[in-house]
Amino acid sequence: MGGCRVLLETCAQCGSGDALPRGFCAKCGSSNVSPREVSGAAVVWSFTVVHRPPSGDCSEDLPYGIALVDVGYGVRMMVRVPVELTIGQQIEIERTDLNAPPKFVRMLHSD
């Protein structure tokens, strides 16, 4: 397992996790939430490659991969990834900012 961590907001009341820092739990409404790190090992739920960018800002990166990945607490997040990836693959990601997407770190070997 990789050593990178992913920062989430978690609820002490119902035990759910959230990618977004709402300051309350969207599942149970509790305000007893706090930041918590989980493992950076993520499973690719789906994957695509952007060939047509949303704006000129991203043109120089083309093509680039976009994945939806699952981490702890059942949280799914979008992440920019390399263009070669498959559904079900494990990757390592890192996230230190609750107001930004995680960053891709490396491929992990699938079991």
Added chain:
Amino acid sequence: MSDRSFICGVGLTPFGRFEGSTPLGLMTAAADAALADAGLERNDIGGLIVGYATTMPHLMLANVFAEHYGLQPQHAHAAQAGGATGAMMLVLARHLAVAAAADNILVVAGENRLTGQTRNDTVKTLAQVGHPTLEVPTGATVPAYYALLAARYLHDTGCTERDLAELAVLMRRHAGAHPGAHLRAPIDVETVLASRPIAPPLKLLDCCPISDGAAAFVVSRNAHSDRCLPIAGWGEAHTHQHISSAPADVTCGARRAAGQALARAGRTIADVGYLGIYDSFTATVAMLLESTGFAQPGRAGRNAAEGRFSQDGQYPLNLDGGVLSHGHCGVGGGMAVVAEAMAQLRGEAGARQIFPAPRVAFTHVEGGVLSAHVSLVLEALG
């Protein structure tokens, strides 16, 4: 109090590239056509609901249109639910009619989405349906959001890109019989598969075009003629906004909305003689056909190839060409899906007409990334 309501008028401009067109001009043309179709005058309109226009962002678009068009309705508001807006406005108009808040409600939307802004601006604007801090910064686009759904759908069901291509081919064939369709030149499966990648598995011809155009309906408390169509059932489901936050069963909203609409109409899918299903991408219509029960999981594309969704098939689908080929001007694109259902139920679809005319039509549109769902069951009168 009667809970009956009727769509009494429909108006549709041609969809395509119309240099110099404006949102208000397009909406006016569609509204004129809908009023004429309903046999009503401007002063018969007591309620107005206007769909948003990306080329004309405004806080009060309904009042803007009312002033422009010469209406002083008792009720006016602008609505937005992405691609689901048109059908959602019909649901709202139905509620206004049933509540007797207005006798006749004009529902209208249109924009010069193709010529009124650059393609880059359109792609960038649409990408903002993604989450501003968690998704948009990755550089994803609307096709990419849908591609993520499509890739997972193919992975889970065994459906192939070739199967999806069949839906694009079918929609183009249907559009060939509609004089107002944006894209009418026939295509085949190989052409779809060879079209340039946008966001795999979606290629250019898996994606709807960006069009100029407008659509309008008149919803009324009373049927003025046998061309008025009862809104027999409606259903909505709003499960999420952002694809990262979608439920585990990503299409459950479609299933819920469809179930409600059919139940309210007292119908089952076996009663349905025409399907109008939103097809922003080939994968969209495949997933919606399957989640609403008109195809088995993973089978929609192959069913299309087998003729199930053709004019003479069990469930004729989007005989105007759908938004994939008839075109997509935003809110009006989703409305055109319903407009063709009306044409078919009335027996007025010309070369596209199903014989005998269907008695029951089911339509489903969605907005966002399978986020907002609206199903309608429309019936022939009598």
